[in-house]
Amino acid sequence: MWPVSTLLNSSFAEPAPSPALLLLGQGADLASERGVECTGELPPASSPDLVERARVAREALGDRAFVLGHHYQRDDVIAFADVTGDSFKLAREAAARPEAEFIVFCGVHFMAESADILTSDTQQVLLPDLAAGCSMADMAAIDQVEECWDVLVDAGVAHETVPVTYMNSTASIKAFTGRHGGTVCTSSNAEVALRWAFDRVGGIDGSGKVLFMPDQHLGRNTALLGLGLTADDCVVFDPRKPGGGLSVDQLRDARMILWRGHCSVHGRFSVRNVHDIRAAVPGVNVLVHPECTNEVVEAADYVGSTEYIIRRLDAAEPGSAWALGTELNLVRRIAQAHPDKQVHYLDSTVCFCSTMNRIDLPHLVWTLESLVAGRVVNQVVVDADDAHWARVALDQMLALPGL
Numbered sequence: 001m002w003p004v005s006t007l008l009n010s011s012f013a014e015p016a017p018s019p020a021l022l023l024l025g026q027g028a029d030l031a032s033e034r035g036v037e038c039t040g041e042l043p044p045a046s047s048p049d050l051v052e053r054a055r056v057a058r059e060a061l062g063d064r065a066f067v068l069g070h071h072y073q074r075d076d077v078i079a080f081a082d083v084t085g086d087s088f089k090l091a092r093e094a095a096a097r098p099e100a101e102f103i104v105f106c107g108v109h110f111m112a113e114s115a116d117i118l119t120s121d122t123q124q125v126l127l128p129d130l131a132a133g134c135s136m137a138d139m140a141a142i143d144q145v146e147e148c149w150d151v152l153v154d155a156g157v158a159h160e161t162v163p164v165t166y167m168n169s170t171a172s173i174k175a176f177t178g179r180h181g182g183t184v185c186t187s188s189n190a191e192v193a194l195r196w197a198f199d200r201v202g203g204i205d206g207s208g209k210v211l212f213m214p215d216q217h218l219g220r221n222t223a224l225l226g227l228g229l230t231a232d233d234c235v236v237f238d239p240r241k242p243g244g245g246l247s248v249d250q251l252r253d254a255r256m257i258l259w260r261g262h263c264s265v266h267g268r269f270s271v272r273n274v275h276d277i278r279a280a281v282p283g284v285n286v287l288v289h290p291e292c293t294n295e296v297v298e299a300a301d302y303v304g305s306t307e308y309i310i311r312r313l314d315a316a317e318p319g320s321a322w323a324l325g326t327e328l329n330l331v332r333r334i335a336q337a338h339p340d341k342q343v344h345y346l347d348s349t350v351c352f353c354s355t356m357n358r359i360d361l362p363h364l365v366w367t368l369e370s371l372v373a374g375r376v377v378n379q380v381v382v383d384a385d386d387a388h389w390a391r392v393a394l395d396q397m398l399a400l401p402g403l
């Protein structure tokens with residue numbers, strides 16, 4: 001693990017320009033939620049006037065535009081965000097600004113989709129780089145999920161199964177969930193959502209099931225820590241194997257059918273990381289995101305959503321030591337905001353979310369200047385039928401207590 005103060009003073013303090021990541025191409029990547037087409041001339045990342053150009057374009061747009069910045073975005077992009085937050089908070093913020101014609105979403109593709117679903121028809125949602133997808137969302141394609149449901153039907157358990165999908169999923173998966181009477185959840189309200197789902201099929205003590213997509217770790221952690229289910233109650237459906245790799249008996253006995261998906265950032269943290277930081281920093285509080293594996297969550301002191309992590313550090317005692325298991329851009333900003341506390345990054349190697357980092361200043365400048373010139377670029381539009389059913393699932397989430 002590295003103290004974040006070390007990271008701030010290292011070459012990682014200035015994020016590398018995006019060309020080191022996935023190169024932009026033409027067309028769209030049909031196998032994933034993201035496109036890879038960039039239709040415009042981006043300013044060079046080395047251009048010294050990028051900050052000034054972004055400022056001028058942002059000022060020219062005024063209230064016509066609203067810029068959203070996810071917590072995992074780079075500092076130079078966050079500097080232009082009108083509001084920061086997690087994906088759900090940002091989508092709601094966008095919906096609460098009907099006067100804004102343009103929602104510039106500095107996040108990843110599924111977030112822009114959710115914003116498009118929750119905003120009015122007169123608002124347009126733009127994603128500065130269409131290659132900013134989410135590897136977790138890409139792990140559950142709609143045809144795979146439809147096939148999974150067929151497997152549950154054949155096993156005779158679909159009628160007692162409620163789908164629950166994490167916010168971090170494509171609009172088509174959210175729509176599937178809405179069509180089948182389920183709900184969306186966030187990492188903040190996953191336990192409430194699972195209790196609601198189980199109540200629909202006989203309660204936690206009954207035999208009903210939840211199909212949880214696409215993050216197996218959030219599903220498992222919530223089931224074990226929040227609902228008191230056991231590891232034996234959980235099975236993992238692998239979409240790459242016939243029948244998900246599960247027997248009919250396994251499906252019938254299961255309470256939680258977990259989709260085989262994970263976050264490539266939070267999945268990196270290990271129990272070894274936790275042991276190492278405890279040895280290096282006596283008394284350290286280990287706080288991790290529920291997208292981490294159950295072993296890591298069990299080894300940590302606290303677990304909670306991005307918003308919880310921020311609140312926990314705000315409330316922490318001066319002088320206390322913390323090791324955070326979440327995305328590095330966020331950890332660095334938390335460390336900067338709390339110079340009176342020791343803030344460490346839990347992993348021994350630096351790990352940004354590479355797709356989040358695709359949104360950089362050149363893409364933001366290009367997007368804002370295009371709007372000033374009267375061109376809407378990289379608009380994200382969800383198909384009307386999917387938008388309707390995804391909205392049903394999102395509205396169900398909004399009706400849950402605690403949101």
Ligand code: SF4
Pocket residue numbers: 072108133134135136137168263264265266327353354355356
């Ligand atoms: S941090 Fe993980 S879940 Fe979030 S956008 Fe990146 S890959 Fe997806």
